[in-house]
Amino acid sequence: MTRLSSYLLPTEKEAPADAEALSHKLLVRAGLVRQMGAGLWTWLPAGWRVQRRIEAILREEMNRIGAHEMLMPLIQPAELWKRTGRYAIEELFKLQDRRGAELVLALTHEEAVTSHVAQVVRSYRDLPLILYHLQVKGRDEARPRAGVLRTREFVMKDSYSFDRDQDGLEASYARHIEAYDRIFDRTGLRWYRVAGDVGQMGGSGAHEYMAPCAAGENEVALASGYAANVEVASATAQPVELDERRDAPQEVATPNAKTVAEVAGLLGLPTGALLKAFPVLTEERGMILVLLRGDHRLNEIKLGAALGGAWRAASEAEIAEQIGPAGYIGPVGLDGRLPILLDDGAAPGAYVTGANRSDTHLRGVEPGRDFVFEQGDVRNVEVGDLVDGHPIEIEPAIEVGNIFQLGTRYSTVLGANYLDEQGKEQPIWMGSYGIGPARIAAAAVEQYADHAGISWPAAIAPFMVHLVVLGKPGSVERELADSLYETLIDGGIDVVYDDRDLGAGQKFADAELLGAPVRLTLGRRAAESGEVEVQLRRGSEARPSISLASTLADVEKLCSELA
RNA sequence: CGGGGCGUAGCGCAGUCUGGUAGCGCACUCGCUUUGGGAGCGAGAGGUCCCCGGUUCAAAUCCGGGCGCCCCGACCA
Numbered sequence: 001m002t003r004l005s006s007y008l009l010p011t012e013k014e015a016p017a018d019a020e021a022l023s024h025k026l027l028v029r030a031g032l033v034r035q036m037g038a039g040l041w042t043w044l045p046a047g048w049r050v051q052r053r054i055e056a057i058l059r060e061e062m063n064r065i066g067a068h069e070m071l072m073p074l075i076q077p078a079e080l081w082k083r084t085g086r087y088a089i090e091e092l093f094k095l096q097d098r099r100g101a102e103l104v105l106a107l108t109h110e111e112a113v114t115s116h117v118a119q120v121v122r123s124y125r126d127l128p129l130i131l132y133h134l135q136v137k138g139r140d141e142a143r144p145r146a147g148v149l150r151t152r153e154f155v156m157k158d159s160y161s162f163d164r165d166q167d168g169l170e171a172s173y174a175r176h177i178e179a180y181d182r183i184f185d186r187t188g189l190r191w192y193r194v195a196g197d198v199g200q201m202g203g204s205g206a207h208e209y210m211a212p213c214a215a216g217e218n219e220v221a222l223a224s225g226y227a228a229n230v231e232v233a234s235a236t237a238q239p240v241e242l243d244e245r246r247d248a249p250q251e252v253a254t255p256n257a258k259t260v261a262e263v264a265g266l267l268g269l270p271t272g273a274l275l276k277a278f279p280v281l282t283e284e285r286g287m288i289l290v291l292l293r294g295d296h297r298l299n300e301i302k303l304g305a306a307l308g309g310a311w312r313a314a315s316e317a318e319i320a321e322q323i324g325p326a327g328y329i330g331p332v333g334l335d336g337r338l339p340i341l342l343d344d345g346a347a348p349g350a351y352v353t354g355a356n357r358s359d360t361h362l363r364g365v366e367p368g369r370d371f372v373f374e375q376g377d378v379r380n381v382e383v384g385d386l387v388d389g390h391p392i393e394i395e396p397a398i399e400v401g402n403i404f405q406l407g408t409r410y411s412t413v414l415g416a417n418y419l420d421e422q423g424k425e426q427p428i429w430m431g432s433y434g435i436g437p438a439r440i441a442a443a444a445v446e447q448y449a450d451h452a453g454i455s456w457p458a459a460i461a462p463f464m465v466h467l468v469v470l471g472k473p474g475s476v477e478r479e480l481a482d483s484l485y486e487t488l489i490d491g492g493i494d495v496v497y498d499d500r501d502l503g504a505g506q507k508f509a510d511a512e513l514l515g516a517p518v519r520l521t522l523g524r525r526a527a528e529s530g531e532v533e534v535q536l537r538r539g540s541e542a543r544p545s546i547s548l549a550s551t552l553a554d555v556e557k558l559c560s561e562l563a
Numbered sequence: 564c565g566g567g568g569c570g571u572a573g574c575g576c577a578g579u580c581u582g583g584u585a586g587c588g589c590a591c592u593c594g595c596u597u598u599g600g601g602a603g604c605g606a607g608a609g610g611u612c613c614c615c616g617g618u619u620c621a622a623a624u625c626c627g628g629g630c631g632c633c634c635c636g637a638c639c640a
Contacts, residue, residue: 010573012575013589014575015575016633018569018633035632037632038633108640143636143638471598503598507599508600
């Protein structure tokens with residue numbers, strides 16, 4: 001029973017003043033969510049219906065690949081998290097019970113599932129296994145933002161795979177790709193599966209599912225046949241005009257010119273003809289000089305991968321001590337003293353570099369001839385760089401799902417082992433896989449909204465049909481609409497009935513805000529002609545009217561066409 | 564965690580500089596009219612002006628402290 005006269009759908013003409021993201025504004029205006037605190041949101045009835053529909057798709061597709069649903073607690077003993085080393089995470093909510101026992105609010109459930117599996121799984125015969133649940137996560141975000149997109153508490157579908165070895169893990173991973181591809185297709189979102197950063201969790205493979213939208217926090221590099229998070233994207237740099245070649249590097253006075261732009265301007269060269277130098281400190285190899293083409297930007301994640309460990313930028317004092325004055329440092333003359341890592345984006349040729357002396361640069365410096373170097377891909381890709389000959393574009397996107405090969409990181413620490421055929425104890429190989437239903441809902445709003453409001457993909461709409469009656473209580477129109485509503489409900493149609501005593505304009509405006517794919521209008525015209533008017537939300541497309549005598553069949557047909 | 568902004572009715576805001584006991588639009592209630600794209604007239608209800616302290620005859624307004632929320636950045640397992 002969803003009659004708006006007795007439903008909680010607090011629509012607003014104006015968005016809250018502090019809302020910035022489109023999905024934030026519209027979800028609030030359409031009466032789907034309400035804020036309780038920073039990053040804390042209530043899903044009102046219509047909004048919750050959206051989430052439930054998304055969850056239904058998740059359950060169907062997870063079950064299809066043989067995953068089993070369960071439920072694990074949000075509140076967990078801190079001890080477990082201390083064992084895996086994740087207790088130190090700042091985002092982890094920590095609390096105590098009345099006796100002072102330490103507890104946490106789980107940010108994901110690796111510790112929980114793994115500790116159960118460790119107790120229960122003994123033999124290779126018990127594997128493989130995929131377990132999942134839909135549960136609230138707690139995260140003490142440094143900065144919640146964009147309405148429902150980055151919150152401190154949210155429902156997540158997280159699944160975990162348990163296999164005998166890496167091959168098994170890769171198979172489970174592949175099944176998740178299958179399931180996730182189907183899930184995101186079914187939601188009706190525009191999405192990409194992109195290569196992701198394996199991050200500090202370690203592991204061998206990771207993909208992210210990205211839904212492009214303006215409010216997205218990530219950037220995705222896209223080319224024909226290629227999609228990657230810019231954190232890890234890799235492409236061929238666009239060529240740039242370099243310095244003139246000469247027999248040897250030549251000093252040039254560059255007083256007070258410290259930045260790439262200043263030096264390039266002074267010498268009349270494009271910034272790409274310079275090599276900029278980033279001295280970094282690593283634990284294993286000490287200081288390393290990283291060189292990038294002047295117009296390129298360092299990618300810290302890729303640098304971490306290239307260096308194979310933690311690093312930090314060197315301080316000005318450290319630079320002065322080991323190389324020269326900041327702003328004028330370069331690779332020439334450092335041979336043997338410091339390893340030099342040259343980014344792949346710098347093609348062979350002559351460059352301008354610092355001379356390791358104040359107010360002085362060198363022209364005509366050629367990597368290889370004038371200094372020895374190692375090579376690596378440590379820069380951010382730029383719009384127009386090529387992948388297999390295709391130029392890339394960069395789009396903002398929101399991460400709606402991720403899949404991750406964990407390996408044995410958790411199983412080893414938590415003792416999740418099994419006995420193989422030889423009776424030998426082996427660690428279980430794990431994967432973890434997440435999807436955020438709220439982000440799917442928000443991304444759908446972002447991707448399909450128009451000037452009038454939300455336009456839901458049919459698969460996740462709170463209602464398939466929005467029935468608007470125009471006519472006072474007691475009128476013929478009302479009687480017809482009441483009985484049409486009953487007919488549709490009995491026929492299993494997801495319908496919301498606007499039976500409020502409001503003007504036509506207000507009802508239409510609310511219908512457009514809420515965004516059900518189909519609007520049926522029953523007013524005086526219908527009472528006279530015996531036909532209900534049909535309009536699709538997407539594009540405000542008018543469809544032929546439907547006879548009151550055959551509405552159920554025709555609406556069913558329309559719905560299946562849209563699904 | 565750094566920088567910026569804001570906190571007055573359900574929502575959007577004015578009033579704060581220059582202290583005098585709170586107002587506008589929308590929404591809400593009642594009556595009449597109206598009724599196919601956010602109606603009209605009339606009458607109403609609704610506020611610890613974020614909190615605590617101080618100054619003052621008097622504080623939404625000035626001073627001190629705190630809390631909350633938003634945006635940019637850092638961060639984001």
